[in-house]
Amino acid sequence: MATARPIRSMDPYAEQFWTYTLKKELRLQKCSDCGKFRWPPGPTCDKCLSEEAEWAPVSGRGKVLSWTTFRRKYFDEYPAPHTTIVLELDEGPLFVSYPVDVAVEDLRESMVLSLRWTDGQDKFGEYNLPVFGPPSA
Numbered sequence: 001m002a003t004a005r006p007i008r009s010m011d012p013y014a015e016q017f018w019t020y021t022l023k024k025e026l027r028l029q030k031c032s033d034c035g036k037f038r039w040p041p042g043p044t045c046d047k048c049l050s051e052e053a054e055w056a057p058v059s060g061r062g063k064v065l066s067w068t069t070f071r072r073k074y075f076d077e078y079p080a081p082h083t084t085i086v087l088e089l090d091e092g093p094l095f096v097s098y099p100v101d102v103a104v105e106d107l108r109e110s111m112v113l114s115l116r117w118t119d120g121q122d123k124f125g126e127y128n129l130p131v132f133g134p135p136s137a
């Protein structure tokens with residue numbers, strides 16, 4: 001059984017995103033007209049106003065922009081202290097995730113991390129959660 005996690009907020013865009021994670025594919029919405037990645041996903045491109053979009057795979061590499069350690073427990077599934085990171089993916093979008101296999105005190109701005117997967121389960125079912133750790137050698 002997959003790891004219990006807080007309930008995901010779900011809408012048609014999120015549903016699409018999580019469906020790809022079942023195949024361990026990190027795909028983000030990308031404008032079909034100008035190529036800009038749209039994250040979070042939405043109905044129109046903020047660069048060219050196109051309504052056309054596809055779900056394009058991303059490299060899974062990013063640079064750490066920032067991180068926060070929560071010293072209070074917000075979810076039973078995530079006991080404090082609990083650290084989140086903001087990454088700038090190689091393709092440009094900012095992506096919020098969790099660091100793995102790296103100690104919080106070793107996190108550095110611009111540190112390159114790469115995609116890992118861990119499992120998750122909530123009332124919507126099982127999924128894979130994209131998390132980020134040091135690139136494997």
Ligand SMILES: [Zn+2]
Nearest residue numbers: 031034045048
């Ligand atoms: Zn566009």
